[in-house]
Amino acid sequence: xxxxxxxxxxxxxxxxxLEEDAEEEINENTPLISSGIVDSxxxxxxxxxxxxxxxxxxxxxxxxxxxxxxxxxxxxxxxEFNVT
Amino acid sequence: xAYSAKAKEFYTAELTGIQQAGTYKEERFIxxxxxxxxxxxxxxxxxxKEVLNFCAxxxxxxxxxxxxxxxxxxxxxxxxxxxxxxxxxxxxxxxxKELEKKLTEFLKTExxxxxxxxxxxxxxxxxxxxxxxxAMISDRLVHASIVDGxxxxxxxxxxxxxxxxxxxxEKLKETQECRFRMIITDGVxxxxxxxxxxxxxxxxxxxxxxxxxxxxxHATGFMGKNGRGTHEHxxxxxxxxxxxxxxxxxxxxxxxxxxxxRREIVELCRQRARPYLFSNxxxxxxxxxxxxxxxxxxxxxxRRDKLEQNTNYFREKMTAAGFDIREGVHPxxxxxxxxxxxxxxxxxxxxxxxxxxxxxxFPVVPKGQARIxxxxxxxxxxxxxxKAIAAFTKIGEKYKILGKKKNxxxxxxxx
Numbered sequence: 001x002x003x004x005x006x007x008x009x010x011x012x013x014x015x016x017x018l019e020e021d022a023e024e025e026i027n028e029n030t031p032l033i034s035s036g037i038v039d040s041x042x043x044x045x046x047x048x049x050x051x052x053x054x055x056x057x058x059x060x061x062x063x064x065x066x067x068x069x070x071x072x073x074x075x076x077x078x079x080e081f082n083v084t
Numbered sequence: 085x086a087y088s089a090k091a092k093e094f095y096t097a098e099l100t101g102i103q104q105a106g107t108y109k110e111e112r113f114i115x116x117x118x119x120x121x122x123x124x125x126x127x128x129x130x131x132x133k134e135v136l137n138f139c140a141x142x143x144x145x146x147x148x149x150x151x152x153x154x155x156x157x158x159x160x161x162x163x164x165x166x167x168x169x170x171x172x173x174x175x176x177x178x179x180x181k182e183l184e185k186k187l188t189e190f191l192k193t194e195x196x197x198x199x200x201x202x203x204x205x206x207x208x209x210x211x212x213x214x215x216x217x218x219a220m221i222s223d224r225l226v227h228a229s230i231v232d233g234x235x236x237x238x239x240x241x242x243x244x245x246x247x248x249x250x251x252x253x254e255k256l257k258e259t260q261e262c263r264f265r266m267i268i269t270d271g272v273x274x275x276x277x278x279x280x281x282x283x284x285x286x287x288x289x290x291x292x293x294x295x296x297x298x299x300x301x302h303a304t305g306f307m308g309k310n311g312r313g314t315h316e317h318x319x320x321x322x323x324x325x326x327x328x329x330x331x332x333x334x335x336x337x338x339x340x341x342x343x344x345x346r347r348e349i350v351e352l353c354r355q356r357a358r359p360y361l362f363s364n365x366x367x368x369x370x371x372x373x374x375x376x377x378x379x380x381x382x383x384x385x386x387r388r389d390k391l392e393q394n395t396n397y398f399r400e401k402m403t404a405a406g407f408d409i410r411e412g413v414h415p416x417x418x419x420x421x422x423x424x425x426x427x428x429x430x431x432x433x434x435x436x437x438x439x440x441x442x443x444x445x446f447p448v449v450p451k452g453q454a455r456i457x458x459x460x461x462x463x464x465x466x467x468x469x470x471k472a473i474a475a476f477t478k479i480g481e482k483y484k485i486l487g488k489k490k491n492x493x494x495x496x497x498x499x
Contacts, residue, residue: 019245036451041231042224044241 005084008053009071013038016045028071043068050074056081106424107447117148118337120463124440135440136468138458141333143306143415144377144387145463151380152336152373159372167365171198172354175365183371186378187342191304191312191329192321195350198371200363202301202330202341203229208357209297209328209343210237214266219259222268223247223280227299230268239266246273249284256292264295266325271300271314272307275449275457277416279307282318289323297326301341302416305334306388306462311381325349331370336377340366391415391462394469398460401473406486408493415460419476420453422490423497427454430479437475452499 006028013026017038024030024037032038038046046068047058058077067077078084102108113125115132118140123132146152159179169175180198187196199205206229214220218239222230225246234241242259244251252267259265267289269280282298289296300313304327308316311334315324326349331340343353353360381387395415402409402417410418421427427443434441434456445454458472480486485493 017245036446039224039447042243045243048240048242 005078006071006075009050009074012049013046013071016049017042026071028075030071031069032071033065033069038068040065046074050078054078054081054083056083106445118142119148120145120461120465120468122440126435133438135435135438136464136472138439138441138460138464138472140337140459140461141302142337142461142463143334143391143459144381145391145461146334146377146380146387147337147463149380152376155376156369156373160369163368163372165369166367169365170361170363171365172361177368177371179368179371179375180365183375183378184342186375186382187344190378190382191327191344192316193324193327193344194347196342196344197350197353197357197360198366199341199343199357199360200366201332201339202299202328203232204359204363205328205341205343205357206230206233206299207236208233208359209326209349209353210234210239210266211358212352212356213295213326213349214239214264216240217262218264218266219262220266220268221252221255221259221294223252223270223273225273225275226268226270227274227301230270230299234268247278247281249281249288252285253288253292256288256294260292265292266295266297268297269299270302271298271327272302272414272416274302274416275444275455276410276418277302277412277414278410279303279314279317279412279414282314282320282324286320286323295325296323297328297345298324299328301328301330301333302414304329305377305381306391307414310385311388331366331374331377335381336370336373338370338373340370340374387462391460394462394464395460397466398458398469398473401469402476405473405477405480406488407476407480408485408488408490410455417458417460419456419458420490420493421455421485421497422452422494422499424454426483426485426493426497427456430483431456433479433482434475437478439472439475452494 010026047063051058067073114122115125116123120137122137124135125132163177163179167175184196184198210233214237216238219242220234220239221242223246224243242255244255267285272279285296303314305311307314315321326345328343343350399417408420424445427445431441431443441456441458443456
């Protein structure tokens, strides 16, 4: 599911955070939070999306800005919940 | 000593980090009352300099208006300085109830409760009306005090792209199973001066059975024909369930805020809102002066009309001069410069020309959207506006940005 999972999250990030006419390209290594594409307040959408999609509960101590900074970081976070 | 060397070292490093990041906030000392003309000591230790103030929230020019100051004196004389109590023990005077009634009448709502600030109103209201089975659906650019208030509340948090009604509708669909939903927005967004689409928001709220909360701090007193706020401007009087707003901007500019809206919600705030229950009552001197402000703006729209004329004049002349300004009708006028250093340099040069404005850059605004934010006031006379426009034009010529579009400015100065 690796590639599919990656694409699924990238697709969500684009829909959720970019405007339709945005020129930014998002890949698995694009910094999202540290670059300002996603601010710390808007990050909650990512957490909710992952929790609902994979039926998991990400505790606050794991829901750090760093854990959501790139799609790769999110994939690593999901591994902890056996989502791969 | 509990304040260890380790702790001292840690906090010192934090402060150094803030300075290195360029986000250290330095206070400028004003040695005069708040007004269009002020005396400022900056840098610290310099002789006071007379400048024109274009960065205050003194929209109606009432901060030092003689009638308001006189009402404050009367309040001090007749009701004393402090109440030494929260509201529900022995901190409620007749003038507190009068002011709440005047605010309710002015905002055209059902009831109003005063808070020590709008920050406190926003910190308290969400936790009172929503719980874990409910959803808060907020615009992404709401004020920090709303973000903090929502974080103190157990309801599920959702947010939508700034002023994007399709995205808001998606979130409303996504949260259909929740008991109550509340759409949360600023009436006017403080960095761009743009106005929430309250008519569309209210329509969506009706369609999906959601409540609406608006923080109208940058609108109460002057937006709309009678100055009631964004809800009047957008023709949705009576359709907003909760308005939070401040006495600290157009309404005299001292401090204090309120929650105004549905009767039951306001009453529940009196019973349960923690910043209300555990903070001292708003001081009588502020209540008396704010009450006078409500009398003035309920009687005549002269001040909001003058503010509107000043705003239109400034926006037209600055556009004609070749500045890239965010279009709109609000007295917040963002002069777009995109590059953070350019914004800082121009603000400094303008100060030297006697125009006090502030440059804003990331993280206060998104990266690559640095600007100087100008705030127009009814206290400004045409001569003040002309002086500011002339100074902006002189400095704009110096940096060769007049007539330049976004891409050209970015090409010259980078992001």
